[in-house]
Amino acid sequence: MITGLLFCSVPVTGMGQQVGAYGVQDTLRSGFSSVKNELLPSHALELSEKNFQLNQDKMNFSNLRNIQGLHAPLKLQMEYRAARQIQRLPFLQSSHLALDTLKGNDESISFEDILNDPSQSEMVGEPHIMMEYKLGLM
Amino acid sequence: MATLSVCQPQLGGFSFENCKRNAVLEAEVTKLGCNVPSARKTGTTICGVVFKDGIVLGADTRATEGMIVADKNCSKIHYISPNIYCCGAGTAADTEMTTQIISSNLELHSLSTSRLPRVATANRMLKQMLFRYQGHIGAALVLGGVDCNGPHLYSIYPHGSTDKLPYVTMGSGSLAAMAVFEDRYKQDMEEEDAKRLVRDAIAAGIFNDLGSGSNIDLCVITKGRVDYLRPHDMANKKGVRSQRLIRPVYAYKQGTTGVLTKSVIKLDLEVVEETVQTMDTS
Numbered sequence: 001m002i003t004g005l006l007f008c009s010v011p012v013t014g015m016g017q018q019v020g021a022y023g024v025q026d027t028l029r030s031g032f033s034s035v036k037n038e039l040l041p042s043h044a045l046e047l048s049e050k051n052f053q054l055n056q057d058k059m060n061f062s063n064l065r066n067i068q069g070l071h072a073p074l075k076l077q078m079e080y081r082a083a084r085q086i087q088r089l090p091f092l093q094s095s096h097l098a099l100d101t102l103k104g105n106d107e108s109i110s111f112e113d114i115l116n117d118p119s120q121s122e123m124v125g126e127p128h129i130m131m132e133y134k135l136g137l138m
Numbered sequence: 139m140a141t142l143s144v145c146q147p148q149l150g151g152f153s154f155e156n157c158k159r160n161a162v163l164e165a166e167v168t169k170l171g172c173n174v175p176s177a178r179k180t181g182t183t184i185c186g187v188v189f190k191d192g193i194v195l196g197a198d199t200r201a202t203e204g205m206i207v208a209d210k211n212c213s214k215i216h217y218i219s220p221n222i223y224c225c226g227a228g229t230a231a232d233t234e235m236t237t238q239i240i241s242s243n244l245e246l247h248s249l250s251t252s253r254l255p256r257v258a259t260a261n262r263m264l265k266q267m268l269f270r271y272q273g274h275i276g277a278a279l280v281l282g283g284v285d286c287n288g289p290h291l292y293s294i295y296p297h298g299s300t301d302k303l304p305y306v307t308m309g310s311g312s313l314a315a316m317a318v319f320e321d322r323y324k325q326d327m328e329e330e331d332a333k334r335l336v337r338d339a340i341a342a343g344i345f346n347d348l349g350s351g352s353n354i355d356l357c358v359i360t361k362g363r364v365d366y367l368r369p370h371d372m373a374n375k376k377g378v379r380s381q382r383l384i385r386p387v388y389a390y391k392q393g394t395t396g397v398l399t400k401s402v403i404k405l406d407l408e409v410v411e412e413t414v415q416t417m418d419t420s
Contacts, residue, residue, distance in 0.1 A: 041154075042154055042157035042158040042161070043154045043157040044272065044274070045152070045154070045271060045272060045274060046154040046157070048270075048272070049151065049152060049154075052270065090146075090147055091147070107246045107247065107250055108243050108246065108247075109239055109242045109243055109246070110151075110239065110243075110267070111150075111151045111152060111239070112149070112150040112151040113150060114150075114235075114239070115150060115151055115152060115153075116148070116149075116150050116151055116152070116153050117150055118147060118148045118149065118150055121148045123148070125145070125147065129145060130145060130146075130147070133145040133146065
């Protein structure tokens with residue numbers, strides 16, 4: 001498959017750099033940056049895959065709203081929000097059992113379950129940094 | 139794998155971290171004149187036909203890697219569920235993983251609904267997944283099976299479009315196989331006729347297309363019975379070397395060379411000396 005820049009020549013806004021304090025690029029945490037790296041996605045599917053779940057949810061919720069009224073997506077989203085809070089601290093592996101059951105992920109298998117399993121990842125996140133990021137102190 | 143600090147937990151699925159590095163490496167390698175290693179494709183002939191009581195699926199058994207045959211007897215008819223089978227053409231790994239994932243999903247689905255899965259369900263799952271990846275997963279499939287509504291046959295293209303037809307062919311030998319189908323297909327054939335038709339179509343693909351070869355596999359699916367015939371027909375048998383495998387015998391048969399004359403001369407030998415030497419066996 002030719003993954004060259006032929007398919008990725010349109011700059012895209014979703015690939016923004018990590019902005020640290022004072023609105024400037026944070027070299028310490030995200031390394032050196034170049035405009036070309038930030039603007040152009042490295043693969044045609046990168047952006048689509050990053051936002052796939054979000055877009056699916058948006059589509060489903062808006063369908064639900066049109067069919068059943070506003071209460072249906074509201075109730076579901078409240079349940080999702082409650083289930084999302086049942087997890088361990090960010091640097092530990094949580095099973096997301098309640099969230100998966102609500103979303104229906106317990107009855108399907110896709111590449112997210114087979115490839116790049118987070119529980120087998122070679123990198124361990126630093127506990128302090130991940131906690132600060134989660135609490136918004138970073 | 140980034141060496142910067144990780145702020146958010148990693149997600150599963152495809153990771154595009156090395157794409158830019160790969161593009162740079164590919165450019166460097168082509169500048170030196172070498173070739174990047176290519177994925178193993180199946181360069182295939184696969185086909186399927188609907189007959190009176192069910193479906194017949196057929197496939198050849200050659201897998202190629204560029205110009206070399208990588209596997210002389212690979213299996214291209216994959217199991218999806220007890221009543222549904224799927225032939226795969228295109229990149230071998232893609233067809234293998236895709237059919238396995240869909241088979242698992244269909245099993246979970248059928249456990250959840252307590253019913254035998256339908257071919258239309260498998261078709262929809264496959265097309266939604268292939269469309270999600272916009273054709274980067276190179277899997278062209280022929281999906282066939284018998285469910286509560288009768289026999290169904292679908293062809294699924296790598297970008298996610300599907301066709302529901304009475305006879306389909308896919309792969310590099312699809313034109314040769316389709317020529318045979320267009321000539322001899324009839325509605326409501328008997329099982330033996332359908333098997334012969336599929337065998338001839340795959341044979342046309344094998345003999346007229348470089349990417350297909352070796353044997354012909356068939357899969358006959360009817361209500362309540364699946365016959366997985368592998369191999370159904372060995373169209374390209376390899377020659378047999380001589381009997382002895384360790385040290386082959388290159389001898390000629392008796393009588394290969396004609397005998398013209400034969401004369402026997404007896405040599406008279408007399409005993410001159412006789413000595414005995416004892417062996418030291420200590």
